[in-house]
Amino acid sequence: MDGMSAPVAGPSVIFPRGYLWFGPFWCAVATGALAVSRWPLWLKADAAGGLLIAMVIFVSAVASLTFRAFSVDRGGVRLGLPSSTRRRGRRRRAAKHIPWQQIERVRIARRPHGVRVELVLGQNATLAVRGYQPSSAAIALQRILLLIPFAYLAMPTGLTTPLDGPPRFRVVIRDITVDEMRRALRALAPPEVAIAVLVRRRTSVSSAKAAGVRQPAQ
Numbered sequence: 290m291d292g293m294s295a296p297v298a299g300p301s302v303i304f305p306r307g308y309l310w311f312g313p314f315w316c317a318v319a320t321g322a323l324a325v326s327r328w329p330l331w332l333k334a335d336a337a338g339g340l341l342i343a344m345v346i347f348v349s350a351v352a353s354l355t356f357r358a359f360s361v362d363r364g365g366v367r368l369g370l371p372s373s374t375r376r377r378g379r380r381r382r383a384a385k386h387i388p389w390q391q392i393e394r395v396r397i398a399r400r401p402h403g404v405r406v407e408l409v410l411g412q413n414a415t416l417a418v419r420g421y422q423p424s425s426a427a428i429a430l431q432r433i434l435l436l437i438p439f440a441y442l443a444m445p446t447g448l449t450t451p452l453d454g455p456p457r458f459r460v461v462i463r464d465i466t467v468d469e470m471r472r473a474l475r476a477l478a479p480p481e482v483a484i485a486v487l488v489r490r491r492t493s494v495s496s497a498k499a500a501g502v503r504q505p506a507q
Contacts, residue, residue, distance in 0.1 A: 292362035293473050297448065298403060298461045302356040302370060306447030307435055309348055314436050316344035358384075358448060359406075359460050361477050365389050366408060368448050368458060385449040387458065391418050394483035397470050403463040404470050410456045419456050 300308055319340050323333045360367045369384025393411035397404055410419055434440040451458050462470065467486055475484050 292360060292477065294357055294360040295462045295465055295470075296355045297358040298353075298355055298463045300351045300354050301447030301461075302354070302358045303446060304351070305431070305435060305441050305444040306450060307432065308441060308447070309351060311435060312344045312347040312351070316340050355463060359462055361474065363389075363477055366392070366458075368460065369446070383445065383449060385418070385458070387418055389479050389482055391415065392478075392482055394485060395474055395478065396485050396487055397467055397474075398487040399467050399489075400461055403461060403465055404467050406460045406462060406470065406474075408458040408460075410451065410458075414456065418451075420451055422453070 320337050323336050323340075326333065328336075356370060358368060358370050365386055365388040367384060367386050387408060387410075391411055391414040392408050394409045396407040396409065398407075399405075431444065434444065448458075448460065471484055471486055478484060
């Protein structure tokens, strides 16, 4: 196998992490403004219902976005849109290439209609891959900016922004099973990179009880 690519689910490919809160926040602000207005009660109720429906449609549409923004070969993993894609905002077009030498292990978990893949970085990961760790004040400012329309154009996407503890990238991929992803990554990753499949504890406990295996006391 020379490589593979897969569709990434969710808005993290083109929007910053946490962007889905944009709709509920402004819906709550508009509903609060309606509540203190002098309009008749029936008009307030109709307007609030319309806002709620619009918010649900907005969140559902954004959450259902899918982009082919995950590719793997023997050189590493690439996260982000293809270079031929044109998007407004320089950081929305930026992609991240993570060499296998900077990945310590890969964790795969089952998700509805696909899998979640976490690329856990090793201690030798460069600053270009790991990125700067923002301060608490910078994180708070980023969350406030998320609520401002079009501010996301100047912010990095959630897909190319690593998570903390340990530093890792998280990707939700559609139309593939856990076994298919594990086999594909194992065929492309070096032997020293561990490929682990995460199993939900509740499922494990239920299976053990069904088999008559007694769980050790905590």
